[in-house]
Structures are given as C-alpha cells and as structure tokens.
Amino acid sequence: MNKRATLKDIAKATGVHVSTVSRALDPNRATPISDDVVKKVQDAARELGYRPNRAAYSLRTNRTMTIGVMIPDITNTLFPPIVRGIESVMEPKGYASIMVNTDSQRGREVALLGTLQERGVDGIIHTAALRNEPSIVEAAASGLPIVTLNRKIEGTEIPYVINDEQAGIAAVFAHLTSFGHRQIAHIAGPADLSTGKLRREGFLAAARAHGLDPSGLAISEALRFDEEEGERCAHEILDAAPGTTAILGANDRLALGALRALGKRGLTCPGDVSLTGFNDMPLLDLIPPGLTTVRIQQFEAGQTAARHLLSLIRGDVGAVPQRTILPVELIRRASVAAPRRAARG
Template identity: 40%
Template structure:
C-alpha cells in the first residue's frame, strides 16, 4: 500500500464533515479544550486511523518555528564530541526538537557558511562547539537574532551564552599532580592560541607554576598548530630538541598527548619512566592504551545536556539581552603515564 499523498488536515475534515480549523484545534493539546470532548475524540481517532502526520513545513511557515536546532562540530573524528552530541540529543528529544549536524573542519570560513545554511533552513537556535576566540559566527547569529550557545570553546567577547568546563582548574590539578610527583621541569604543548581552550589552558599552566614560585621559561612551551595527533607529534619533537632536561609534559589535548607519545618514542624515551605525560579531555578507550594516559576528565555528556537546556530556554523566552555562563568542573584521572620523578636525577628548583 503505497500512499504517495500524505493525509492532511483537510482530508480529515472532509472525512468527518467538519472544518479544518476544528480538526487543527482538536489535535492541538492547547486549544483542544475549546472543542467538545467527543469531537476531540473522534478527530483523534480518525487521525490515528488515517495516519495523519503534521506537515512540518506548513507548521514552520505558519508559526515561524521549525523546532529544529543546528549543531556545529569542529570534527566528529575527535572522540570528545560524540558524547556531547549524545547529551544534546537526550534533552532535545524530550521537547520534540530535532538536530541538524554540521562540521566546521576547524575552519572558521566553513563554519560561517554552515551556520548560514542552517539559519536559512530556519533553525530555532544553534549550538556551536567550534568557536574561535574571535568568531564571526556569533555576530552572524546576533544580527539575525537567532539564539546561540557556545560549548566548550568560547569566545573573547563576553556577551553570549556558554557552557564550558573550568579549564584553569583542570590544568591546575594536572600541574599539582606533577608537582606532587616531584617534577619541576615541566613543559607544555599548547594548542593554537586562537582557540579559547588552548589559550586558557596555557595561561593556567604558567600561572599555576608561578603560584608555586616556578617560573616557566619560554622554551618550555611549544605551540602545536592544531589540536591533533600529528600536530602534537611535530610540536613535541621540537620541544624535546630544546628541552633535554624536561621530565614531564602537559598537553593541551588528549590527541596532542598521543602525538607526544610517538615523538617520545622517536627520541627513544620511555613514558612514564623518562617522561610523564598528562592530557586533557579523557577521550574514550584510554584505559586500553599501552600506557594509559593520565588526563583531566570533562563531563562531556553533561556539557551537551546543559547547552541544550540553555538553548531551549533562550528559544522559549525571547530575552536575548541577558546571557548565561555555566561552568562545569573537571576531574583529574590518574593513570599510568605519570610517575614520580626518579631519584637518580638531581632535583633542582628554579633559581
């Protein structure tokens, strides 16, 4: 039975010999109370039997709301994002919203055009996980008046809804952990500084070190050109070249940390014996690794949930004026890639 034509309100109305407006009201939860109970019953029964499904396009055209949102992800291959998406979906489902998925390829240009496409599709809001520290997407959304919430990566300008984790705290925990283990000559492989998380984590590193009266010299910091494995390997290679004495490294990212591993191997160094490594994000399956990575864990799923909730709230109440910032707590998970500084090396605090 191939029913090529969808059944419409009018079909139902004609079948029941009533007006389409009555059918519409009877089907709506809100306005069904202005219709007599038995008509409501008959309409709903008929709708059920004839397989009526509301035409989303017509609804959207009439109401100006599509009950859809867009998600922009820098890269699905990064295992951090699936759980976030999962969290978003879980709350969206409860409110009858559906999500478009788009990639930015970590490129602001494509992010911009993707957002334009989504806006043109009439999304009610956007969850943006691919922000740079200055990003034209937020201006675009503001000018079009469509709700936007930033996840994880935020933007320098303050007036926008965000849900992020306390990166500074995370780095502080990582540094403290290494300090506890006796490490002093600690390096940092930073991510691109036009991304907030990279920038913030780097600053938190130097600041935390400073709080312990440890000054970090410039050669102790190398910036990877991307938050990826390859970029991490490359950066770690130059780091090792100029830091033969370093005993521990903090990577801006788990992926970068992986790159550090392979660079380490190329130098014939072992982890954690020769050098401790700590990452950031706690990507899945880390426990299975040859040397399980110590890393700071962030509540991916919860981040997704919170951002969806925030967005929905903004969509409902149209007060774009005020913005909210939800800050989630990270957690250090200690595995095998960090170990106490071996006694054979002479310990020297910074002068």
C-alpha cells in the same frame, strides 16, 4: 492510496476538539492538558499513522524545528557524547539536528553558518568557535539564538558553556609535582581558541603557585588540537629542553601525539617522560600506558547547551546565564611516575 491522517481524523476518533489534539501532539505546548487526554490523543495518532506536517507548522509558527550543531572535527571521539547529550534534550521537544563539520577552517565555518541560516534553523550550538568570530556575532545580533559549547567568543554576550579549564590544569599540575616533577613542559592549544588560551594561562598560574618560574619551563604552541601537532610540539620541547621530565598536554590528542614522539626517540612513558592530557576522550583508558587526564562533562555539557538554546528559542532570555562553567575531575592513570632521569634528545 491511503489518505494521510489529519488532526481532524484524530479529533473524530477521540472525541476532543481539533485544537486540543494539536496541543496534545505539540512537545512544546505551553498550556497544560491532562495526561489522560494526551495519552488518548497520542494513542489514536499512532493507530491512524499520523505524521505531523512540518512544512505547515513552519508556515504557521515561523519555526523549522531544526537546529544547527557546528563541530570542528567529526573524527574526534570527544564529540559523539556531546552530540548525544544535545539530541537527548532536543529530540523529545520535536527538534532535529543538522550537524556540520568545520574542520577548524574559518572560511568553511563562515560558509556552513550561511548554509544553516539559509535552511532556517531555529538556533545553533557552536562547538568550533574561535575567540574572535565576527560571523557568529553578526548572526546572533540578527536575532538567531546561539550558544557556544566548549569554547567562548570574547567580547560578546553570546551564552557559553565551558569546562573549568584552569581548575583542571591546576589539578594535573599539582599531580605532577606530587611525584617530584619540576621540569614540566606544556603543549599549548591554538591561541585563537579559548580552550588553548585558558589552559595555557592555567599552566602559567599553576607553575607560579608551585614556586616555579614559568619562563624556565618549555611551552610549544600547537596549530591544531591533533596528534600530528602534539608530536611536532613534543619534538620541539625535547630539542629545546632535554631535561624535561613531564609534558602537560592541552588536550588528549596532543598528549597522544607526544607519546608517539617519545617512541620515535626511544623514550618511554612514564619511565623517561610523564604525560598528561585533558578531556578524557572515550576509549582513552585502553591506550597504553593509560593517560592521566582531566575528565570533562561531555554528555552533560551537550544537555546543558541544548537547554540553554531551547530557552533562547522560546524567548526566555532571562533564564540563560551568559556564562556556564562545568566542573572537571582529575583521572589518574599510569602515564605519570616519579622522574627517573632527564629526557635525552
């Protein structure tokens, strides 16, 4: 059996000190080393088949070089670009990600948080946080570096990276009114999520800005950000306000559910009812008629959250803003047209 290569073997092959070898192979090295030495050491490590002993590293540094990534729904196509963004920052620094799926269930989330803590992760990026999240607050208070992404936890100092929710809603609302829509309804996201709350507030503010009375516009609140809830809420809106000519969905999946509801009623989009979403999920442009939506930064959001987490792990708390709001962009597609007539029940 071949002997496992060690740092001493690399030092012997390169003629440099063992401590220099160790620093050259550490992606998180704090002290500078010349590029020539780093290349020589790395080339020798590859030739010798050297693999770092993470267990020994953990004992020496009290770090596991792993992070937890908590997501609400592994089947949602919004999250792969976000996870790729996270990994593009963490992997070159030697970190591995442990991804867990909460299914947006509080009990499951608490249990998985405990599992990640038991595994000794060096930090967590949480994309599934509720507005009120005692377990995460307690974990952060204990010293575990945590960044929330796409959502924020209210009343805490936990850093968060979110989208400009209200600017996105304002842009899509203005787009609808530019086509002449006045009877605009909203499928709101769950109220216990910051995305649901902020986008609903954005809808109300946009209505007032365009001279509309929000109390006269139909709003149906979804229990989850998925197609089934979008369909249920769309039926509720069309039953309560059959004159609705446009539905603004708090996310793309809700809007796609509303599209299904229109089809079941014999209505067309945008002929009878215009529809809009939020997020611009991958492949969304391939679904007829092409959903008008708000594009958020997905890959970039993952990168930003990962950079913040790295700073927290290194103890550079001052380098991390408590609030990061990313810009959004209105994406115009064929799901919006001038109102032809009121929707029928």
